[in-house]
Structure formats: C-alpha cells, structure tokens
Amino acid sequence: MASSKLLLKAAESFEFHIGTLVFLSNSTNEVYRFTKDNQSYILRLSQKSHEYVPKIRAEVDWVYYLVKNGVRASLPIQTCNNELTAIFCDEDKWYIATAFHEAAGRFFDKNNEQLWGPKIFRNWGETMGRMHRLSKLYEASDILVKRDSWSRRSINNPHLQQGSFNVLLEKLISVESTIDSLPRGSDSFGLIHHDFHPYNFFIDNSEITVFDFDDSIYGWFSLDIAIAATHAVWWGVHAEDRVTKSRFAQLFLREFLMGYEKEHHLTEYWKQTIPMFMEYRNICSFFWWLSEWNGHESCLTENQQNALFLGPMTGAFKLKYEGNKPNVSLDIDIWKKGQKVDSAGSIGDLFYSSNEQKGSNEVELIISVDTESIEGQKEFSKIKVNTTSHTGSSLSTITIPWDKKLTAHGLIQDTRLRSFTIDQPVHVFGMHATSTNKIHTADLSTDSLRNTEWALVFSLRLDEEHME
Template structure:
C-alpha cells in the first residue's frame, strides 16, 4: 500500500468514525455510551456499550453500495425472520424518531447507520475440524429454515429492493464486486482455464433454472465470520449482502475461503444432513453443489483482487494459486456436460 493509499484510508476511517458518533445522537439512551470500532472490511462495525451492561452493534454501511430502501428491505427480512422463525438473528433498533436507518453526509458522501442488538458467541474455528463438521449439520438445518421461510413468503419478498446474485452479477458481464479476471496472480494460461470453468458454470446454471424452490431471498454470505457459536446454538449475523439468489449459493458461501481444505466433503455431507431435516434436496440439486462452490471461489478471487483489508492481505495471491487444482478438477469432471 502506497503512502497516498494510507492517507485515503485515514480519511475514510475518519468519516466512518464521524458517522458513528453522529449515529449515536439519534438514540437518547446512548448519548453517554462508548463506541469502539471492532471491524472494518466492507462496512465499519462498532461495539456500543451504554454503561449499564447493555451492548449493541452499530453498522456504518460503506458508501455507494446500498440505497436506503435496500437497507430497509434487509431490516424487514430480519424482523420477519424473528417473528416467524426460530432463527436467532441480530435485530435492528429504532432510533428516537422511529426510523431504523439514518443518513450522514460528509464531503458529498452518504454513510448509512443502523443499530443492532448484540449477540453473544464466537466464530467457528476452521482449524477445529471435528467441531466444524458437527456445526455444519446445525448450519444446514438453519439454512433450510431460511429457505423454507423464503418460499413461504415468496410473493411478499418479490417486492423487496435487494440485489440479485446470479451468474451475471457474480462472474458475468455485470459483476457486483469486480471481475475475477482482474484477481491476483492471473496469467493468460490461468485465465483461459478459469474461463473454461466459468463457461461450464454458466451453462449448468442455465439448465438448473430459477424456480422458486431453488431461487429466492437468501443470506448470501454465511461464511464462518458471520456465524456465532454459543453453546450448541449457531446465530447468524451480517445480512448486508442478502439478496435474491440460488438457495445452494448459501451453502457455497458457508465454505468461503476453505473450499480447498481436505475436510470439505465432510462439511458438505454434514450440511446436507442437517438441511434435509427441514427441506429435502433432489439429486439434481446435490449434483449442482460443486458448481456453486466453484462459482463462489471465483467470486472471492475477484473480491480479494479489488479490496484492501486485513482479510484480503492475508489471503492474497495464494488464494488464487490454491484454486488451480479445484478448477482443473471441475473442468475435467464437467467439460463434457455442456457440449
């Protein structure tokens, strides 16, 4: 990172901090509360403590990603899940004026703030293989609850203004994040191989279709960092990327960054076992799991190549290099399926 980038980052963080301070002014009960940044990746997240033992999570959304009505749609889904399902989610809090979302403008840039209830727990440990495999059975069950609720409320959710996660917005001509071709470590030979895999993915998704039993409102980012383990419970946080996508994409996001680990097949089997307690998967759906996992992997290559934060610096070019064997195996297995 160059010096100019460092200066820009300081300015960005300063704006986030100002937005956080201004956001707390919307809550009379939090005027004396402490506010500490605990994460900065896409958004800035703060731990708020009111001095009386109550904790909250304040999210300052990154500029130019969501419109206010899109964040309000996320909030409507969270409230619906809380009221109509047993899933434990972090709930949005109304400010003194009754609104959930507030806009804060600095230098012609708008930052939206939202306050959420605090959930106890810790992220799963990817290095604890046995526990993780067991936890994925519970995660599969929870994910199926999400999808069952989505199907039951299908017509209601169709009016929501949220992004769509499909081939075009993930790997195609209109990527929401960035082009995987511009990821770290790309060479002409690697791009050619990955293009072949991408073409296969596209054809298989077209054949799979978007029936409402396969495609609807999903969390879209169930990676380990967005799960909280508390005893035998798994709680789900960070619905910032929720949108319309294939249900099996939620499985793919849950193995984000660990798709190359030797225990992947066991994680998938455990997830499917838990999922099937609520919703049965057809053989055609099970056969599509590798396609969704590789699509997500290529999407993450684009994310790493277009972001500069602690996670992307840690993964770097090596994440692309570790993808080669996965891509080659996928192409060898499915290259005759789309001819």
C-alpha cells in the same frame, strides 16, 4: 474509515455514548460494538448512497420474518426518530447506519470441539434449511423494493482482464453461463443469505445465531450451501494440502446436509450443483479481493497479497481429463545444458477425490516464478503453484537456489488446445534463462528443451501404482 464526526452523529441517532464504541472490522462495511443500557449492540456503517435505503428495509423485513418464525438472528433497533436507518454525508461520501442487537455466543474456533465440528455443522445446516423453507413462504410486507436477484459479475478492473487472469476470467464466464441456465423454481430458488460463513454467526451452547444479511439476494438454495462449505474449507481445516481440504469438504457437507434436511429437502439434482457453486465462490472471491487493485504489486494490501502471488514469470493454464480418475502429479524439474539434472519438487494427485466422491475433471493452475534475495545470502527462486478446482484452491511454494549469472528469462508455454494421453511424462509449462543476456524462443518439445542453457520444466506424470 468513518470520521469521528460521523461516528458522533451515529451515537446521537442511536442514543448511545460515543465512549462505548469499539471498532471490530472493516470489510464490505465498517462494524463497531457499542453499549446502551448495559446491553451490547452492533453498529454497521455502509458506504452507499441514500438510494440504497429501501434495499436495507427489504433486508430488515426478511430478518423480522425469519425471527418471528423461529430463526435465531440479530434484530435491528430503531433510531431516536423511530427509523431503522440513519443517513449521513461525510467528506462527500454517503453512509447508511444500521444498528443490531449483538448475538449471544462466540465465533467459531477450529481448535475447540465446542465451537467447531459435526454438531456445529449439523446445527448450521439446520438453521439454513429453516431459512430456505421459510423463504419459500415469505411474502414481503409493505416494502416497495425487493432485494436484488443473482446476476453475472462485471469485472471492470482492466488489470484483471489480461495476461494470466484470463484463465480465471474465462472460467468465471463459463461457470456463470451454466448457472444462468439453471431452473429458478420455488423449490430451489428464493431469498438467501448469500454470505452465511463462519464469521457471520455466533455459537452459544451449539446454537447458531446468524447476522449480517447485507448480501442477501434472490438466488439458488444450493448456492447458499456452497458458500457456507467454501468458507468452512478455507478457515476450518487444520492443513492446507488438497487431500485434507477435500476430505474436510466431504465431512462438512455430509453433516451440514444432515441438519439441513431436517428443515428443507434438497433433491439430488441440486446437491450435484454444490461443487460447481463452490468453485464459483472461489473464483468470485479472487476477483473481489483484487477489485480495487491498480496493477502495481507495491500497492497491494495484505488481503490482496494473499489473493495475488504473481511474479514476473507467470503463466496459467487449464487441465481437463476424460475417462477414469487418474492419479496425476505435476513434476518440477531443473534442466541444464539441455538435460534434466535435478528435481525441484512435485505436487501430487492434481485431480484428487476420495472413493466417496467423483473427482473434478478440470483444474486451473497459475504458476509464478520469482527471484528473491536476502542481504548477505545467496539469491533464490520461489516457485508458487496455485490449483483451483470444485473443492477449493491450494497454494504450494517451492524454493530453489538461483544463479546470478542467469540474467535473461523467458516463459515456455503453449497457448494452443492440446490433447494427449499420459503414457509418459508430458511437458505443460516452463521457463528458461541464459547468462548471455539474450533469450531465444523455446517450446515444450524435447528437441527445443535440449537447446536451453537452464530451464525449469513442469511435467504431468501418471502414477500407475495408485490407479483405480
């Protein structure tokens, strides 16, 4: 956080009273509100070197162009030296300060029809469509440095390059290879906001005022749309199950694109890339939240805990199908002395999609099993299953009793590529435990499972009654 000394310097530069400063948020930037001449403004502090200043000038140049051509956006104000930025050094860290007019209106509220729903989605889409149409015509004024273009991410944290993270890391690399091969013509690629989510605009009488262009880059228009859709699904649904999320995503995109098409036409080819870009945003966000993680769960911040749920018994794998859309459930069964004795639960329709949209033919799963205890109560195991596909991610949690006598644990998983037809339940993952403090290697074959003392077995089951 910025020191009081630095905040005082910012107040002097933008000529406001330090007593009016109110802290708002701290994510990529520190954000404050202040009052000057009975008007509200936003102060943004970016912890970046002074070499980044030309990039901010490029950001501001584009915002001025958009506003001049009818986009409702927050304009910056100048310092006492008639500059758009002020640069400070505080405890060997460089900060770039920028101030903007505060937008009129309020943030979205998914429980308020005036602040969330089809009309807002259409206006949101229309605003982005206008921005993309203008982006095709935009020519930077006299700035010497342009905003960056899209590039592949570098995952430098060694803790995210091993174990179960490899599944998502490999998926990220694969998706980025596909993205990198996409055309970059002027009809599909240009300067985009790149973070136009519900917390980066205000709503006033259904009108959208966009702000925070700090992440703007040259990228694909369909990527910009996918980012909006991804965050709308994260924060705008009323239930967390996969079916609700998928239906909401379809409703949102239908209304959003209806507004978008009023200003800018997107061909069917590029509309088909939106689900891929949504999946890409989900994976990037996972790694972004954990970028500074030191590998110790005790040091996780609240946001990192929301992104990471890995316990000591954790595995990950990908499922992909070919052919007609199956209705597949993931059953979680308890085995004792080599026999299935009970069900811990089930996660239905892993490849869900409505009749209006083809389902994803690929889903990634991360499964975590952790033993917990509450003072004065019996121990229990918490099973967490995270599924990720083009419609977003979903986390399911199941709790079962745990026998303290089971002291040794081991995973049961197959790292080979397997192909199979689901004419009967197929074991895809498991964990087993013993009371002898010794653990033996086990695999997912029925013969091997018969030799386990206790096991938790995850199996795919085809629900034939709901096949199309």
